[in-house]
Amino acid sequence: EAAVTQSPRNKVTVTGGNVTLSCRQTNSHNYMYWYRQDTGHGLRLIHYSYGAGNLQIGDVPDGYKATRTTQEDFFLLLELASPSQTSLYFCASSDGGGSDYTFGSGTRLLVI
């Protein structure tokens, strides 16, 4: 079954720590996205990609890097985590045509 799988489900790190969030999709989609969800803001786009090696900057990119190593795998990197990055992170994939998006189950990150 086509899906988007995120890992880990939960992560706790200290301020200044290094965190990598992983996402794998089996939908054969070219497009992948990282969003963060915060109360009062909905989901906001951090970075996105339309293929291996490609990276596009989203709406709230500060403090985040991303890397798309294969069509299936998209990683979000926080190299110096801050408490403001405590959030629920969602990965998604799409066909790029605008009508079909699949979301992962989310990664809850706490930066203390």
Place this chain on the structure above:
Amino acid sequence: AQSVTQPDARVTVSEGASLQLRCKYSYSGTPYLFWYVQYPRQGLQLLLKYYSGDPVVQGVNGFEAEFIKSNSSFHLRKASVHWSDSAVYFCAVSAETSSSFSKLVFGQGTSLSVVP
């Protein structure tokens, strides 16, 4: 720029009552419009989506939404809510990026509480 506004952060309704959650969007082109639901401690689930055709679109669990182009609105409705409908609901528009492919732009979400 594309945007979605959900003016009601919280809505409380009685079980069995009807429901309307409001959504207004700003997008210059022809939009794909979506409603997602997030149950406690879960991910996003698609309720329904609209692109063209009949402006009233049916979704899962008895939900429907009506696209009103003149008002730039895509309100979500349900005739009779159940306690299990308590969740956070997100409206979203699929917008074209500067790179000419699409991304989802979300509203702030509406937290629905269904009370006895």
